[in-house]
Amino acid sequence: MYDSSGKYRGGADLADVIICPECGSRVAKGSTHCLHCGTRLDVGERVVSDKSPSRAALKTEKASLDDAETTMMDMLAESEPVTSTPPRKTISAERAEPALDSLPPLDDSLLPQPEETTPASERPAAADTTLERTSGEELMWDVEGDMEDHDAHEIKEVDELPIEERDATVAGEIEPEDVTEGDPFREVEPPIPVDVEDLSELAPPEARDHLFTELEEVPRVEEVAHLFPKGKGTTSREFIDVIVGKPKRIGISEPMKELETPSCPHCGAVLTGDDFEYPGYVYEAMGRARMEHGNELLKKGEHERAIEEFERAKKLYNRAKNEKMVAEASKRVDEGYETMAASHFSEGERHLKEKEFEWAIVQFKKAREIYMFTSLAKMRAKCTDRIKRTYEEWGKALEEEGDRLAKAGDSRRALAKYQEAAEKYREAEAPKRLKGLEKKIRRA
Structure with a gap:
């Protein structure tokens, strides 16, 4: 106990x-x-x-x-006489004193023998709640054990059911309204692609700011907008001259190491310490290698690098004192310039067909400047004719646009187009076109 x-x-x-x-x-x-x-x-x-x-x-x-x-x-009843009970006075709990001497002596044989006890000061306070806590834990364990046994018993009862009864139980829980019929093999049409040139139109800018923190690239048209203050089609002659520039002949600015006395690439020691000079065929071989490399670059369309190789070959042939190969190298240099000018001329023809007049003029002028480094005077004259023709075609396009605006009743914009066309006719040196346009300007 x-x-x-x-x-x-x-x-x-x-x-x-x-x-x-x-x-x-x-x-x-x-x-x-x-x-x-x-x-x-x-x-x-x-x-x-x-x-x-x-x-x-x-x-x-x-x-x-x-x-x-x-x-x-x-024993208490025998020791005290039966008297009338006086009225009981209320005494506070603080003033009440236990009446220890009022009880009669008891027979010690009726009480259990006391055992040796430990003083209360030596016992820890945690011992007071030991019995209650232990009883509660035992009770909790018993409840959990009973619940586990109950759940296991229910699971066992369900598992013991036949398969047919279990399926019928599950089917009974599903209501007929919950079952929907459909066609699992129905084909779904793919999404229709939207033809949008700029994907930024699909979403507002604020929806994309957190995804694209970097600034968007400025379109090329906006980058060069300051060069065309009046818009596309109003390029001045001075602007075209700036774009074309003044091409210079391609030369070699650094001295060629092949022409110097050869030295060891590792230690730098001169290989010919006895002032020996190599014969001309050594430099001819190096010049031939440069010529072959230049021809390969010319076929790839790398005109400037090809011309540089031909110039190096010409110097090597000069060192070999081979006049024939020097003339051949000069001829290849001219071919390089001619090929470069021809490429610009063909680009100008393409822009003219697409009615990109300003860029056609730029390409024709570049071709004419490059033909200045060759002996093809006819091609220079041909480039000049193409420039005038482009200005005339440009003026005709502006005049037609002015006619359309005049028919629509927009005389102010029509007059502006006529004035621009007059400037192009002056560049093309077409007086007949200019006279006919002056009449339209007066009418507008």
Whole structure:
């Protein structure tokens, strides 16, 4: 049995546990330390058997306590005479004193023998709640164990059902309204692509700011807008001259190392310490290698690099004193310039067909400047004619646009187009076109 402080006092044993000698708490068998006071438990500590107290023993113990209480009450009744009970006065709890000497002596044989107890000052405070906490834990474990057994029993009952009954149970839970019929093989049409030139039109800018933190690239048209203050088609002659520029002949600015006395590439020592001069065929071989490389570059359309290679070959042939190969190298240089000018001329023809007049004029002027480095005077004259023709075609296009605006009643814009066309006719040196346009200007 346990007293109110939780210490073991003898009596029926409740579980197979170890009794802590320090605080009297029950600890599970096999533990090395007390969970309440921390005292180390030796192997030889007292172990209470796991025999549970029987109901008969509990009833016997309770009956003995009831008999002792009845005896005490009888003795008190015999010792005091029966008198009228005076009115009871109310006394506060603070002034009340226990009447220890008012009880008669009792027979010690009726009370259980006390055991040796530990002073209250030496017992830890945690021992007071040991019994209640242990009982609560045992109760919780029993409830959880019962719930687990109950769930396992239900699962076992469901598993023992036949397959047909289980399917019928699941089918009964589904309502007929929940079942929908459809065609699982129906083909879904793919999304229709939207033809949008600029994807930024699909979403507002604020929806894309957090995705694209960098600034968007400025279109090329906006980058060169300051060069065309009046818009496309109003390019001045001065602007075209700036774009074309003045091409210069391609030359070699750095000295060629092949013409110097050869030296070791690792240590720099001169290979001909006795002032030996290599014969001309050595430089002719190097010049031939440069010529072959230049021809390959010319076929690839790299005109400037090809011309540089031909210029190096010409210097090497000069060192070899081979006049014939020098003339051949000069001829290849002219071919390089002619090929470069021809490429610009063909680009001008393409722009003219697409009615991109300003860029056609730029390409024709570049071709004419490059033909200045060759002996092809006819091609220079042809480029000049193409420039005039382009200005005339440009003026005709502006005049036609002015006629359309005049028919629509927009005389102000029509007059502006006529004036622009007049400037193009002056550049083309077309007086007949200019006279006919002056009449339209007066009418507008």
